[in-house]
Amino acid sequence: MSTPAPPAVPPASGSGTIITQPPPPAATRESRIATHSHIKGLGLADDGTAMESSQGFVGQRMAREALGLHLSLLRQGRHSGRPVLLVGPPGTGKTALAVALSQELGSKVPFCGMVGSEVYSGEVKKTEVLGSCFRRAIGLRIKETKEVYEGEVTELTPSEAENPLSGYGKTISHVIVGLKTVKGTKQLRLDPSVYEAIQKERVVVGDVIYIEANTGAVKRVGRSDAYASEYDLEAEEYVPLPKGDVHKRKELVQDVTLHDLDMANARPQGGQDIMSVMGQLVKGGRTEVTDKLRREINKVVDRYIEQGVAELVPGVLFIDEVHMLDMECFTYLNRALESPMSPYVVFASNRGITTIRGTEYDGGYGGEGIRSPHGIPVDLLDRCMIVKTEPYARGEIRTILETRCRVEGIQVAPAALDRLADEGEKSSLRYALQLLTPSSIVARTAGRTEVSLEDVAQLEDLFLDTKRSTLVLKDLDANTKRY
């Protein structure tokens, strides 16, 4: 049966189609707790005002409301060329705000986070690193109609044959797969390469899958809901039995980023399934993608957008410690921000007036370089919408600590929590947060389930905060003139 050519993603490779929908929960994740795990969004009410504590966010109301407004700009597609700059002392939630922004946009909108110093590499140009981050933050949603075999797996029987290349062992000659839909069933005799793809997706009887007729790529959609009561507790995603025939044309939506397309086309060798493409991405060192290739890809992308096959999804590029970038990067940013294919850019810096990197050795500026607020040239600064974050009050620190305890599953006695909040106020929120997990370990070692005041006190002896550490150094310096 003839099929109209699928809109193979960029030029000649045919291997550019990358399915980046989130994998089904079964294949994913143990619960890992990261620094910002408790942040679930900006915590804004319907009228855009920030609630005192919501979605894991506590305080910092002005900044949250400002970002809420930017979010509306982004949703209306009117953000272009207007980056946000988050400024404030360390640990006041600048990164947390960027994370919340990306959460608000949803999992299908790309988010790329980087630190200013990442641009310095011996192998890749600074502007190339920035350029690839820009493209990681721009998504493309491609709608393709493909010929597929879809259904619940009723049979999965590999057929073995003698290995013609060696006297020992056996190889798979073919695999029989039975697929069932509401309308009927079909038995397929498939190539061993499809069996490999089935194994990689960890398909078992009872799963709903589809197999692309042209490429043999296999995608596990989830577990058939006929098996829903198999276990009492499960992280499985259950899906209904597919309707229609087993063999049909299906509209597939694939989310890729421009960077995925660059990489897939820079090294187009290998298979067409997601695993081969992913393999290409992780193998080898960092490779530069030429400007010419990017322009070609942009042309194809433009064509797809015009044809209505694809839709551009601008995401968020977050550059933390932006003062670490140098003049060359800032000049590049000025141009990149004006491009019609620009993501929503958020910068963050905790520096005040400081020298712009890359201008220090310029004799024209008296050897000192150009000094500017946050180490950013004024012309770029002028384009930014600047949002300030404030240091936290003790009550806010206590609430943030409480939220973290809930996320990490730590029980802390009220007196210990008060002590940690005091530490947070005296030293920093980060220091107080860092003491949480170790104090729970100390409590557990002592056979208790709740962190007590003594546990926190013990840790304060073991770990110094920045202020005490500076005092120790000053003391050493005064007494021994060393260190």
Ligand SMILES: Nc1ncnc2c1ncn2[C@@H]1O[C@H](COP(=O)(O)OP(=O)(O)OP(=O)(O)O)[C@@H](O)[C@H]1O
């Ligand atoms: N308002 C808040 N509500 C809840 N958690 C917060 C809040 N502010 C900060 N945090 C948490 O405190 C920790 C430090 O915050 P974050 O890393 O966002 O600070 P930062 O301003 O980016 O610091 P730096 O300038 O050092 O990069 C993180 O775990 C963050 O999730």
